Amino acid sequence: MAISLGISAINWVNEDILALGDHYTAEEVLADMSGLGFAGTEFCRKFPKDAPSLQALLANYNMVLSSQWNSVHFSDAARKEAELEKYKRRVDFLAEMGCKHVVTCESGNTFEDLTQNKVSIEELNEEQWASLIDGLHRAGQYCNDKGMKLVYHYHGETVIEKPAQIDRLMASTDARLVHLLYDTGHAYYGGYDPLELLNKYYDRIAYIHLKDIRKAQLEQLLESGLRFRTGVQNGVFTVPGDGCIDFAPIVQQLLARKYDGWIIIEAEQDPDVANPVEYAAKALRYLQTIGLPV
Numbered sequence: 001m002a003i004s005l006g007i008s009a010i011n012w013v014n015e016d017i018l019a020l021g022d023h024y025t026a027e028e029v030l031a032d033m034s035g036l037g038f039a040g041t042e043f044c045r046k047f048p049k050d051a052p053s054l055q056a057l058l059a060n061y062n063m064v065l066s067s068q069w070n071s072v073h074f075s076d077a078a079r080k081e082a083e084l085e086k087y088k089r090r091v092d093f094l095a096e097m098g099c100k101h102v103v104t105c106e107s108g109n110t111f112e113d114l115t116q117n118k119v120s121i122e123e124l125n126e127e128q129w130a131s132l133i134d135g136l137h138r139a140g141q142y143c144n145d146k147g148m149k150l151v152y153h154y155h156g157e158t159v160i161e162k163p164a165q166i167d168r169l170m171a172s173t174d175a176r177l178v179h180l181l182y183d184t185g186h187a188y189y190g191g192y193d194p195l196e197l198l199n200k201y202y203d204r205i206a207y208i209h210l211k212d213i214r215k216a217q218l219e220q221l222l223e224s225g226l227r228f229r230t231g232v233q234n235g236v237f238t239v240p241g242d243g244c245i246d247f248a249p250i251v252q253q254l255l256a257r258k259y260d261g262w263i264i265i266e267a268e269q270d271p272d273v274a275n276p277v278e279y280a281a282k283a284l285r286y287l288q289t290i291g292l293p294v
Contacts, residue, residue, distance in 0.1 A: 003259060005294055006066050007033055008209070008266040009044030011239075011276040015069065017229050021271045026057060032277050034061040036284065037294075042103070042264065043068035051096040065097045066262045067151070067207065074135025075108040075128040075159065087139050095146045101207045101262065102143050103181055105153045106132055106160055112227070119227050124159050133172050140177030151181040151207040154190065157228035161190040163197075170201055180204040184245055185211035185237055185266065189218065195249050202257055210250075210287075211266035212243030232268050239267040239279045241286025248290040255291060263292075 012029045014020035026046040033041055040063055048054045058064055070090050073079045091102055109122045124132065140150040152169065154160045160169050170180065182205045184194040198205070214235055221231040231237075240247050254263075265283050267274065288294050 003254075003293060004039050004066070004262045005037075006040035006042070006262055006264045007036070007038045007280055008264050008268075009033075009041050009046070011265075011267050011269070011280065012271055013044050013046055014232070014268065015045055017232060020233075021276075024271070030058065030061040030063055032280075034063055036277065036280050038063070038265075038280075040064040040066040040262070042066055051093060054097065065094070065099055066264060067099050067101045067103045068094055069153070070102060070104050071107040072104060072135065072139070073106070073108045074139070075106055075124055075132040077127070077131040080131055080135050084135060084138060084142075088142055091139075091143055091146060091148065095148060099148065101149050101151045101179075101181075102139075103153050103207070104136070104139065104150050105155050105158060106136075107158060108132075109159050110157060117227050117230060118225050119157055121157065121159060121161075129168070129172070137174055137177050140174070140179075144177065149179045149206045150177065151179045153181040153183060153186075153209075155183075155186050156189040156231075161186070163190065163192045166190070166192060166197070170204060175204055178204075179206035181207045181209065183209040183211070183266075184240075184247070184250065185209070185213055188213045188245055189236075194245055195253070198250055198253055202253070205259075207261060208254075208259070208263045209266050210240045210247065210263055210283075211268070212238045212240050212245050212247075214238055214242075215244040233270060235269060235273070237266070237268045238274070239265060239283035239286075241283055242267075242279070247287070251287065251290050251292045 012021045012024050073083050111120050143150045154166050187194040187197045217236040284294050
């Protein structure tokens with residue numbers, strides 16, 4: 001069994017809420033990660049955008065790139081071809097970086113009311129579902145041809161968020177082309193019991209994000225109908241062991257099934273409120289107590 005333990009740069013530098021962690025440099029983030037003993041991380045907006053420069057920077061800290069977030073709009077048939085071409089360029093970059101996984105999330109059908117900071121998500125219709133599945137299959141084949149795997153990241157405030165949506169995605173896609181990114185925090189956020197999801201789709205899982213949820217903040221967010229980013233700012237997410245998810249049975253299942261691959265620690269928080277190094281160290285201590293080799 002060979003678990004590769006990484007940590008997301010989003011714990012330091014938020015990708016969407018630019019004020020959160022913007023004072024960090026790439027070197028500071030990587031020095032912190034390396035000092036904590038992590039083997040890799042995902043792409044960060046502070047990193048160089050060309051592969052040779054990024055490889056050199058990561059090597060200075062004995063780190064590697066595990067993957068990169070990729071939003072797509074495959075559900076929109078009018079945009080799909082252009083989206084696929086953009087996606088292929090991102091895959092080529094990740095291949096040059098030596099990555100084996102391409103984090104992928106459909107971002108269509110989300111509408112924001114800028115006057116009220118509220119969001120509405122329109123369910124995909126049958127035509128949009130068909131376009132999405134076709135796009136994922138074609139993107140997954142491109143990844144396969146490069147020796148990589150498309151890992152689908154179900155995510156809060158998207159069209160693949162809730163249990164029925166995740167189930168339909170899994171039932172509708174070819175397991176050879178579309179794998180699953182198992183994210184504990186987003187499972188709970190969308191209403192799927194993380195352990196149930198793990199057991200149901202273990203054979204599809206090729207990449208893992210471990211993050212926790214603060215239940216009171218989640219309930220407040222869902223009742224308010226406010227944006228996902230507001231939840232982040234209010235501390236809805238935290239590191240494993242600091243929220244309401246019981247990770248012990250999850251880790252037991254991963255060990256029993258001999259999971260072999262990346263596990264990325266995430267806690268999308270305000271780094272000025274939740275110090276990234278302190279919280280990462282807290283997560284490592286907790287995961288070690290429940291049996292994860294760290």
